[in-house]
Amino acid sequence: MKKLSTTLLSATLACALSAPSFAADYTFKFQSSDPAGDKNFQVQKEWVNRVKEMTGGRVEIDLLPVGSIFKHTETLDGIKMGILDGQITATEFFSGKDPAFGLIGNTVGAWSNTSQLLQYINYGGGYELMNELYAPYGVKFIGGSTTGVESLVSRVPLNGVEDLKGLKLRAPEGLVQRVFAAAGAAPVNLPGSEVFTGLSKGVIDAADYTVFSTNQKAGMNDIAAHPVQPGFHSLPLIDISMNKKKWDKLPADLQTILTVSVRDFAQDMTTQLRIADQAAVKAAQADPNITIHDWSAEERKKFRAIARTQWEEFAKSSKNAQKVYDSITSYLEQNGLL
Template identity: 60%
Template sequence: MLKSLARFALVGAAALSITSGAIAQEFSFKFQSSDPAGNPNFELKKDWAERVKAMSGGRLEIEMLPVGSVVEHNETQDAVSAGILDGHITDTSYFAGKDPAFGLIANPVGAWSDPSEMLRFVEYGGGKELMNELLEPRGLHFIGATTPGLEAFISKKPLDGVADLKGLKMRAPEGLVQEVFAAAGAAPVNLPGSEVFTSLDKNVIEAADYTVFSTNQAQGMHDVARHPVYPGFHSMPLVEVSMNKDKWDALPDDLKAILEVSVRDFARDMTSQLAMKDLVAVAEARKGGDITIHNWSAEERAKFRAIAKAQWEKVASRSDNAQKVYDVLTKYLTEQGLL
């Protein structure tokens, strides 16, 4: 009898082990980031992937790959659609060349003064629906968004207002961001984030729209560009978390819910942690004395925003999708008293 019970227990344990193993390997995805390995933003993305694994009891595993691991930063949309990648976490601006609507929804330059404004638009103001109208016909599903926050501005030259942008050789993402800076008199060029430091160091560019102050500081940007503008006056990118639509559709509802909730938490995690890091980094930079931080006046910020708003309408006229983004966005901004 005891031997029979022992055999039963062993069979049961083996079955449980097989079941647990099957559950642990139920879904395994590769997501590519637009950030390089070691970048604080990339580390936060890896933390998100670990939380997804824990929340799903190991049923859903996501491997986060740094920029350029499989394809270039502006090729991930096609790679996800084709199933070469399962998903990506990236600045939507990179796909403005496919439809100007991507540039407008990703970074309506001058629209946002705080991450919460943009994240509310995505979740409750029509942004999520717009993103899926843009992405699902291309074979992707938009899960949610995060943002590093209101970006600082990297510069080798003192910048105290719009007039100082004239002729400035600078890096800016594709689409609306480039057009706004060009309208303000700058000379923007398209470079991946991984080339910003080298391009500044070799004087290929004099300034860059890149990311938040603390990340710029951590990556040594201020060692070669000692005149940052903080708080930023310009840019707060929508960083999309999207995946292959067929693979999304194949997920059970509970894992879909875990992904959606985890991305909302990821957004809070990223914006909060980077804002805290910014305050520490700014204090350290000021204490060091080698960096001059420039804070634009309200008047100069208003001048730049007026230039940006004029470009929104121009972009809206270029495609039906862009016009729809413009209509939904300006309606939200007006209703919320932000326009």
């Protein structure tokens, strides 16, 4: 009996060792523009896991945090070179390659909420335009998401456009700075890592940084106790895209699954961040030292009118930028948003 048991055990082990490992049919390496510790990256990892489940293990994506192989502004090159297979990134990071990416990636002042941007991308021509812009780089735009309309952190009360005049405001270079400058502010170049120190020491009066919940968690609202929420300016396009040749080799069913999964990712990302923002706003409202400023529809309209003048100027930077301008303004006008 003992000899038989040993024989059976040996046979079982032999079978286990010789059994084929069911590797994915398609494995891809993607790089994110977010660090591993950010909530954004956590939501992206959840998307990666869902893709594996939805495809029955046929597709596996290895998602790397920002800077793992390429700088956040260079992942497009990484895909073109074949070192990366895809990316989850803010489209505006590629404005140095073509101003069109900056304009569609963050049309400052255009969108009042996440649904407006996503409707444009999915149903208003944005999806087709992004694929046209990415074509020269051999990249397929699978779909878009966003985070949320970014809050503005401020040491001084901001109740409308008039209050922006002379404001020492940290803002990213490019279209964001141009719009705020046109509104009368004095934009300051300052890395994101120095925003907290800049505010605490009075080097800047306010900052275009990120969404309310992230600002609150970082203690920004404690040292700049006059946040503007909901925001009225930045709403970045977050895109998931990959090597076009590798996309074309995928069976139609997997292409469909990936496309639909990105729409779900957008819903997941915007919802989770909105929930986090709502909780953070409640916490801030309970703090007597923090005053939240919510701009009226009239003031938001004034800012958008100023922003539009800068969109027009930015559109002159390239033929593609003009295409983006025409597409977005046409959509906004048709939907009564201008």
